[in-house]
Amino acid sequence: MNSTPKNRAMAVLRTLSRRTLLAAGVASVALVAAAGAPSYAQDVKTLAFVVNVPADFWKFARVGTEKADGELDNYQVEFYIPGEMSAAAQKKIMEDLLAKGVDGIAISPVNPDDSTDILNEVASKAVLFTHDADAPNSDRVMYIGTDNVAAGRQAGELMKKALPDGGTAMLFVGTMDAANARERSQGIKEAIEGTDIEIIDIRTDGGDQTKAKANAEDTLSKYPDIDLLVGLWAYNTPQIYNAVKAAGKAGQVKIVGFDEDQQTLKGIVAGDILGTVVQQPYEFGYQSIIKMAKYIDGDKSVVPADELDIVPTKIIDSSNVKEFIEQVRAILGN
Numbered sequence: 001m002n003s004t005p006k007n008r009a010m011a012v013l014r015t016l017s018r019r020t021l022l023a024a025g026v027a028s029v030a031l032v033a034a035a036g037a038p039s040y041a042q043d044v045k046t047l048a049f050v051v052n053v054p055a056d057f058w059k060f061a062r063v064g065t066e067k068a069d070g071e072l073d074n075y076q077v078e079f080y081i082p083g084e085m086s087a088a089a090q091k092k093i094m095e096d097l098l099a100k101g102v103d104g105i106a107i108s109p110v111n112p113d114d115s116t117d118i119l120n121e122v123a124s125k126a127v128l129f130t131h132d133a134d135a136p137n138s139d140r141v142m143y144i145g146t147d148n149v150a151a152g153r154q155a156g157e158l159m160k161k162a163l164p165d166g167g168t169a170m171l172f173v174g175t176m177d178a179a180n181a182r183e184r185s186q187g188i189k190e191a192i193e194g195t196d197i198e199i200i201d202i203r204t205d206g207g208d209q210t211k212a213k214a215n216a217e218d219t220l221s222k223y224p225d226i227d228l229l230v231g232l233w234a235y236n237t238p239q240i241y242n243a244v245k246a247a248g249k250a251g252q253v254k255i256v257g258f259d260e261d262q263q264t265l266k267g268i269v270a271g272d273i274l275g276t277v278v279q280q281p282y283e284f285g286y287q288s289i290i291k292m293a294k295y296i297d298g299d300k301s302v303v304p305a306d307e308l309d310i311v312p313t314k315i316i317d318s319s320n321v322k323e324f325i326e327q328v329r330a331i332l333g334n
Contacts, residue, residue: 047292048078048097049285050107052133053085053174053207057234057259057281060331061131064285072293075103085174085207087111091118098125103296106144106288108132111177127292131284133180134308141295142302144288144309146279148180151313152187155256158275158315159192159228162254166196167227170219172236174207184232184258200226209235216243220253227254234259237276241267260316260328268321275317278324282331283311 049065051058062079069077082089087110095118097105104127109115112135122128123139134143159169171188173181185202192199200223205211216229216239229244231237237257241264244253250272257264257276267273287309291302316324 043074045075045103045293045296046078046101047075047104047289048080048093048102048106049131049288050080050082050090050093050105052082052090052108052110052178053233053235054081054083055233055235056261060260060281061285063331063333064282064287065289066285068286068289068293071290075289075293077289085110087115087177091115094118094122098122102126104129104292106131106292108145109135109178110175112136112138112179113177127296129288129292131288132279132281133178135179140307142291142304142307142309144291145284145311146180146313147308147310148183149187149190151258151277151279152184152189153191154187154277154313154315155184155230155232155258156188156191158256158277158317159188159197159230160195162228162256162274163195163197166198168198168200168223168225169228169230170200170223170226171202171230171232172212172215172240173202173204173232174212174236175204176202181232188230197228205236209239212236213239213243216240217247220244220247220249229253229255231255231257234261237261237267237273238263241273244272260324265316265321265325265328268316268318269325271318275315278314278316280311280313287311 049061051061058081065077065079080093082093090107090110094105105122106129108131109119112133115135116138119128119135119138119140128140130140130143132145171185176182203215203219205215212235219226219229220243229240231240237255238261240255244250244255255267255273257273259276260278264273264276268275294302
């Protein structure tokens with residue numbers, strides 16, 4: 001292996017614990033940044049992948065960015081997890097990246113409407129992609145991720161399967177400021193229109209998983225006859241499941257979720273969770289990095305005419321959950 005700046009950096013980075021980084025919400029895994037260098041090495045371009053909240057969901061995207069990093073000789077890739085779910089935390093990360101001369105940023109904006117100025121500043125100095133949640137009013141080059149309205153419709157279909165004769169439901173999510181939260185709830189409402197399913201409310205937790213569980217507990221207490229709880233973000237469904245089990249209502253209160261948290265999948269295997277709508281966060285990571293590099297290198301064909309690169313979603317239920325678990329293990333290497 002040649003002793004390039006990227007190879008020297010990667011040799012050190014591989015000694016770091018992914019689990020420790022995720023739990024602590026460490027902002028960057030970049031050796032150059034850790035060393036406090038004033039700017040990035042000039043012969044290696046830097047691409048940054050910025051997420052919205054510390055969550056196991058992003059482990060898959062990290063693996064995807066690492067795969068892309070291994071395929072790109074002239075680029076180094078950094079993975080950023082804000083310490084809290086806020087537009088302010090993301091803004092600080094982006095400002096630091098611009099100060100260091102980053103070449104491209106792919107971000108899942110927490111609040112795109114309140115982040116337009118900083119997103120446009122990034123777009124004026126580097127290549128800006130969005131992933132997972134879009135910011136269509138910004139100057140981003142393209143969005144890579146889920147059609148969240150369509151994904152919401154899939155969740156709505158699961159809700160109709162859970163409550164064929166109607167009933168009451170509560171939705172749970174981190175924040176309704178995020179485009180994906182609004183779009184998923186929109187898709188759900190479209191899917192259940194004309195049914196006797198009533199959505200009582202949408203509870204938010206600000207990305208705090210302790211509050212996410214408390215929201216579910218409070219719902220079960222306030223609405224003891226509620227029929228269905230629906231988690232819109234990856235960590236919501238496990239916290240709903242924990243609350244339902246603690247209340248002794250597993251199998252009684254129906255649960256529908258998003259994403260492939262291990263507890264969610266175990267709940268489906270046990271028959272306590274009806275199903276979950278899974279995205280492909282691995283592809284968010286891999287495709288964002290690969291296509292940013294191609295775009296920077298002059299290949300503008302990676303950008304679709306509508307600037308939307310949609311990654312399909314899939315419903316996981318009792319019929320396919322065991323096969324899907326094996327696929328997850330293969331991606332994560334465990």
